[in-house]
Amino acid sequence: MGYDMDKIQHIAIVGAGRMGKAIAIAFAYAGLEVALIDAKQRSLDEFSQFQSKLKLDLSHEITLLEKIKFIEQRQIQTIYDRIHVSSRNNADEFLKKAQLIMEAVPELKDLKQEVFTWLDQRISTECIVASTTSTFLVTDIAKMLSHPERVINAHWLNPAYLIPLVELSRSEQTSEKVIGILKAFLSQMGKVPVVCNARAGYIVPRIQALAMNEAARMVEENVASAEDIDMAIRTGFGLRFSILGLLEFIDWGGGDILYYASQYLEKELGERYQTPTIIAENMKNNRNGMREQQGFYDYQNVDIDAYKLKVLSQFSQRIQDAGLKPVFNIMDM
Numbered sequence: 369m370g371y372d373m374d375k376i377q378h379i380a381i382v383g384a385g386r387m388g389k390a391i392a393i394a395f396a397y398a399g400l401e402v403a404l405i406d407a408k409q410r411s412l413d414e415f416s417q418f419q420s421k422l423k424l425d426l427s428h429e430i431t432l433l434e435k436i437k438f439i440e441q442r443q444i445q446t447i448y449d450r451i452h453v454s455s456r457n458n459a460d461e462f463l464k465k466a467q468l469i470m471e472a473v474p475e476l477k478d479l480k481q482e483v484f485t486w487l488d489q490r491i492s493t494e495c496i497v498a499s500t501t502s503t504f505l506v507t508d509i510a511k512m513l514s515h516p517e518r519v520i521n522a523h524w525l526n527p528a529y530l531i532p533l534v535e536l537s538r539s540e541q542t543s544e545k546v547i548g549i550l551k552a553f554l555s556q557m558g559k560v561p562v563v564c565n566a567r568a569g570y571i572v573p574r575i576q577a578l579a580m581n582e583a584a585r586m587v588e589e590n591v592a593s594a595e596d597i598d599m600a601i602r603t604g605f606g607l608r609f610s611i612l613g614l615l616e617f618i619d620w621g622g623g624d625i626l627y628y629a630s631q632y633l634e635k636e637l638g639e640r641y642q643t644p645t646i647i648a649e650n651m652k653n654n655r656n657g658m659r660e661q662q663g664f665y666d667y668q669n670v671d672i673d674a675y676k677l678k679v680l681s682q683f684s685q686r687i688q689d690a691g692l693k694p695v696f697n698i699m700d701m
Contacts, residue, residue, distance in 0.1 A: 383472035390528035396450035403462035619657030
């Protein structure tokens with residue numbers, strides 16, 4: 369690539385729907401000028417109407433950030449002024465100097481192909497192209513452009529201006545330099561980029577879909593009410609995993625515990641609870657987690673007592689912040 373992360377200043381978002389607007393706000397909040405380009409061909413009158421509504425939507429979303437005390441009132445106009453709405457017909461100047469493109473058009477293959485063909489004729493060969501798609505693999509997207517080494521998927525979670533995570537999915541052709549530049553750039557913005565290979569579902573959507581389907585299944589099976597299931601998630605599952613990652617938690621409790629729990633649940637509830645090979649192999653090789661100093665993580669050089677104290681301190685703070693601290697000495701009440 370011919371430029372460094374520190375010099376990414378020209379950003380274009382192609383597609384001005386819900387995700388495109390939210391990403392534009394995220395970049396503008398970070399102090400960057402961004403072109404938000406309508407990907408649809410419209411007449412002058414049609415675009416004028418579209419632009420008016422889009423600007424109202426942007427104003428509403430940014431004002432909402434002030435209402436939830438994420439920004440101050442004086443920052444509203446500053447953020448709004450950094451977003452430059454453009455029609456497709458007037459986008460060439462933005463695209464010519466763009467160093468980073470975020471594609472956020474609807475999830476239709478023919479539409480994406482048409483937009484990428486149009487872009488390919490207008491952008492620099494060194495421009496990083498990141499698709500925000502949640503349904504097309506980066507390997508599919510890379511085929512739609514020349515120079516596939518600069519193509520990557522960047523999956524933001526809604527609302528993109530609030531949620532820190534951005535999942536970056538690479539193909540075998542994606543340049544390591546592109547990955548490094550985009551990771552560093554997003555990190556500089558205060559986002560948290562993670563990298564995965566080209567597999568359906570990225571990381572979070574794949575886990576999330578299983579959890580949500582299982583919650584719905586429990587309502588269907590009359591295991592518990594929707595209210596009680598959601599309360600259990602908010603005050604137990606979600607609270608716990610806001611501190612410990614899922615794999616970290618396996619190591620914390622022991623992979624063997626998960627193995628036996630999975631055996632039981634598979635017998636009672638079906639093959640969706642089948643034990644993954646990696647859990648069985650870890651158990652066989654005494655890699656069950658902290659107590660054996662080896663699991664998904666290596667604990668051989670970790671001060672376990674200090675690590676546990678840190679995690680429990682974070683739990684304590686999260687519980688208190690959520691107003692969920694248990695009542696002390698109820699007999700005095």
